[in-house]
Amino acid sequence: MSRAFNFSAGPAALPEPVLRQVREEMLEWKSERASVMEVSHRGQAFIDCAAEAERDLRELMAIPDEYAVLFLQGGATTLAALLPMNLAGPDASADYVLTGHWGEKALENAKPLLHANIAASSKEGGYTSLPDRNDWQLTPGAAYVHYTPNETIHGVEFHDIPDVGDVPLVADVSSNILSRPMDVRRFGVLYGGAQKNLGPSGLVIVIVRKDLLGRHGRNLPPIFELQNQAKNDSMFNTPATLSWYIAGLVFKWLKANGGAVAMEAQNREKANLLYGSIDGSGGFYRNEVRPDCRSWMNVPFFLPDAALDKPFLKEAEAAGLLGLKGHRALGGMRASIYNAMPVAGVNALVDFMGDFARRNG
Structure with missing residues (x-):
């Protein structure tokens, strides 16, 4: 087997030690004489596994007791619709800050459920920068402010947490959770799909301040009521057990490797290596994002001629560099360099890019 460096945006690379442990435990997990995905989520073995994963995540992120941690089925897009239902009534208003595709997606999911306002947007500039905080038009009395700290497609990232006063701040952290320390107390809700930095697809994690739940005044189906999941330790219905177990292993890996500070x-x-290669290529490669808001996680870049895209991708794959094709909305290339991507992988990509440019420049 020749394992390549996987730069896919998601589902994305997992730490190799985690994958090896999953392989070893796939047929027989602990003393259960069955796989973790075959045992009951109501059994003590899985209950203990789930509780340990939550404890480790709380430790890694310093999550206070007044926040519930939910491990739910689905992805961030599902939560983008569930959160407006759970945080506000149908006559309430909420503000959305748009900095890319996933912010737009969250807004579209909220529109049928409340008065969703665009407080700020960088769409006019092609989502290559962030809207100046001084220009945000926040709605008085809004139920919350939603933003996407890191946009995987456009490759823009907030490198600080915006101040929105006393209004709960809601963030889709799918692609940058645990990539650096984050002050959970600054947020009302953090949510994200696991398939970029935390584990495989099928799992979404929600960190929500408990006092925000159950006060929306809507008549929701019980399964859509996040308070029910909080009261039932995320087991109101059958959870994504395999994904939850693997996320727990990723948390162990993160703790063993220095946690968010080391990440x-x-x-x-x-990020410095890759952007340095792009900026130092004499114009052969280009990244169009304003330097002060370039993403550490997702790096889109373009070649001087789109006709070179296919040869670049074909040669990169042959060199053991996978998942570099850019999103269809932008084209070009994109390298996703989440926590599980080692520095050696980025060095290999930088070396390949330099060689390709010399041969085709």
Whole structure:
């Protein structure tokens, strides 16, 4: 087997030690004489596994007791619709800050459920920068403010947490959770699909301040009521047990490797390497995002001629560099360099890019 460096945006690379442990435990997990995905989520073995995963995540992120941690089925897009239902009534208003595709998606999911206002947007500039905080038009009395700290497609990222006063701040952190330390107390809700930095697809994690739940005044189906999941330890219905178990292993891996502080240092190093290669290519490669808001997680870049895209991808794959094709909305290339991508992988990509440019420039 020749394992390649996987730069896919999601589902994305998982830490190799985690994959090896999953392989070893796939047929017989612990003393259950069955796979983790075959045992009951009501059994003590899985209850203990789930509780340990939550404890580890709370430790990694310093999550206060007044926040519930939910491990739910689905992805962030599902939560983008569930959260408006659970945080506000149908006559309420909420503000949305748009910095890319996933912010737009969250807004579209909210529109049928409340008065969703665009408080700020960088769409006019092609989502290559962030809207100046001084220009945000926040709605008085809004139920919450929603934003996407890191946009995987456009490759823009907030490198600080915006101040919105006393209004609950809601963030889709699918692609940058645990990539650096984050002050959970600054948020009302953090939510994200696991398939980029935390585990495989099928799982979405929600960190929500408990006092925000159950006060919306809607008559929701019980399964859509997040308070029911909080009261039942995320087991109101059958959870995504395999994904939850693997996320727990990723948390162990993160703890063993220095946690969010160590990830920040490594992610900064990887991003500097890759952007340095792009900026130092003499124009052969280009990234169109304003430098102060470039993403550490997702790096879109373009070649001087689109006719070179296919040869680049074909040669990159042959060199063991996978998942570099850009999103269809932008074209070009995109390298996703989440926590599980080692510095060696970015160095291999940088070396390949330099060689390709010399041969085709």
